[in-house]
Amino acid sequence: xxxxxxxxxxxxxxxxxxxxxxxxxxxxxxxxxxFREEGARVAxxxxxxxxxxxxxxxxxxxxxxxxxxxETAAAAGFVARAVAHLGGLDAxxxxxxxxxxxxxxxxxxxxxxxxxxxxxLTGQFNITRAAVPALRASRNGSITNxxxxxxxxxxxxxxxxxxxxxxxxxxxxSLALELGPDGIRANAILPGLVAGDRQRRVMEARAQxxxxxxxxxEAEAFAxxxxxxxxxxxxxxxxxxxxxxxxxxxxxxxxxxxxxxLGMLG
Numbered sequence: 110x111x112x113x114x115x116x117x118x119x120x121x122x123x124x125x126x127x128x129x130x131x132x133x134x135x136x137x138x139x140x141x142x143x144f145r146e147e148g149a150r151v152a153x154x155x156x157x158x159x160x161x162x163x164x165x166x167x168x169x170x171x172x173x174x175x176x177x178x179x180e181t182a183a184a185a186g187f188v189a190r191a192v193a194h195l196g197g198l199d200a201x202x203x204x205x206x207x208x209x210x211x212x213x214x215x216x217x218x219x220x221x222x223x224x225x226x227x228x229x230l231t232g233q234f235n236i237t238r239a240a241v242p243a244l245r246a247s248r249n250g251s252i253t254n255x256x257x258x259x260x261x262x263x264x265x266x267x268x269x270x271x272x273x274x275x276x277x278x279x280x281x282x283s284l285a286l287e288l289g290p291d292g293i294r295a296n297a298i299l300p301g302l303v304a305g306d307r308q309r310r311v312m313e314a315r316a317q318x319x320x321x322x323x324x325x326x327e328a329e330a331f332a333x334x335x336x337x338x339x340x341x342x343x344x345x346x347x348x349x350x351x352x353x354x355x356x357x358x359x360x361x362x363x364x365x366x367x368x369x370x371l372g373m374l375g
Contacts (some may be wrong), residue, residue, distance in 0.1 A: 122355040123148030126195035126250070127353070128188065130178050130270065132171075133160035133206035135305055136255070139342035140202055140349050141171060148349065149290045154178070154205075178205045178232030178272035179224075188239035191318045198243035200353040203233040203254045203277075208307065209270040211314040229273035233280060250293035251353045254281045256364065258301045266318060274299075278364045285362030294316055294361035295351050301368025302330060306341035336369030 122144065132141040132153025138160070144151050145168055154176035155161050161173045165327040172194045192198050209225035210217050233254055244250040258289060261272030277297055284295035302308060316326045331337045348367055351357050 113314060117322060120147050120350050120356065122350065123352070124147040126197050126198045126247075127151045127200040127202065128191050128195075128198060128236070128240065129153045129202040129204055130176075131155055132202075133157055133173065134165045135307055136300070136303065136342045136345050136359055136374075137202075137204040138164060140204060140346045142168065143198060143343070143350055144353075145171065146301065149200075150195050152195055152366050154187050154191075157361075177228075178203075178236055179227035181235050184232065184235035185239040188236060188243075192205050192240070192243045197246060197359075199242055199247040199251070201237065201240045201244065201252045201261050202235055202349055202353075203252065205232050206255060206273075207228075207270075208311055209267065209313075209320050211266050211274075211311070213266060215269050217269065225269035225368070226273045226276070229270065230276040230280065232275060233320070241293070244288075244293050245291050248292070249353075249355055249358065250288075250291070251357070252281075252288075252293065252295040253349050253352050254295070254297045256281070256297040258299050258366065258368045258371050259374055260297070260299055261364065261366070262371070262374050266315070281364065291359060294352075294358070295365045296353040297366055298345060298348055298352075299366045299368065300340055300345055301366070301371040302334065303345065304341055308339070308364045330374075333373040334369045334371050338369065339371075340367055362364075 127144045127149050129242050130143045131137040133155035141151050141153050152172035177241040178184050206229040208219040256277040257274040260278050264271040281295050282296040312326050316323045
């Protein structure tokens, strides 16, 4: 974990075998590259072929494939090939997710509702289901699931996303209970306002839906945060690395907020 952002310390992860979903861009890419910096062997999947090409160009040693985690067979196939390439599995990071629609609940298209849950929640199930047999063979097995501040606070006009992220916490708690006897720990990360294109797009959608300016929406969001600054992708990666390292070996079943003490969304 970094003591100062960008400054690494030895997390005893050299040679660790890691899968990161949606690992070619944004938070996922930061997590994948942070593991790489620690000497871990990394496999990622993503739906963005351009992002995968860019990642492979910069880090050709990272195993990278296109995969829609919401598709059961595709998820299982990716995990099988990744585990074979890595020679096993020590850490799984379920990062894949989509923002879903921004609208009042009565205006949400049922297909948008279903797709949001399929990617954000069922996708984690699909990948985890395929990965558990390999994790059982690890001496340092861990699962880190990406939830959200919306997974503890709710989110007006973002019901599908919030529902999925609450589901991630329940899924994680259940995994911790079920897999703990096998020496596998499971935790959820609940990011708040994370700097980057995705957060900007979410705020723009909220501004448009409410007929407000982007600056107004941003000011409103930070009115409910004690530390009035964006969380960075590197801070999320640092937390994930700690949980996956031997230093986090007794941390399990936790929903860990990395959000500057966020009190309300939407």
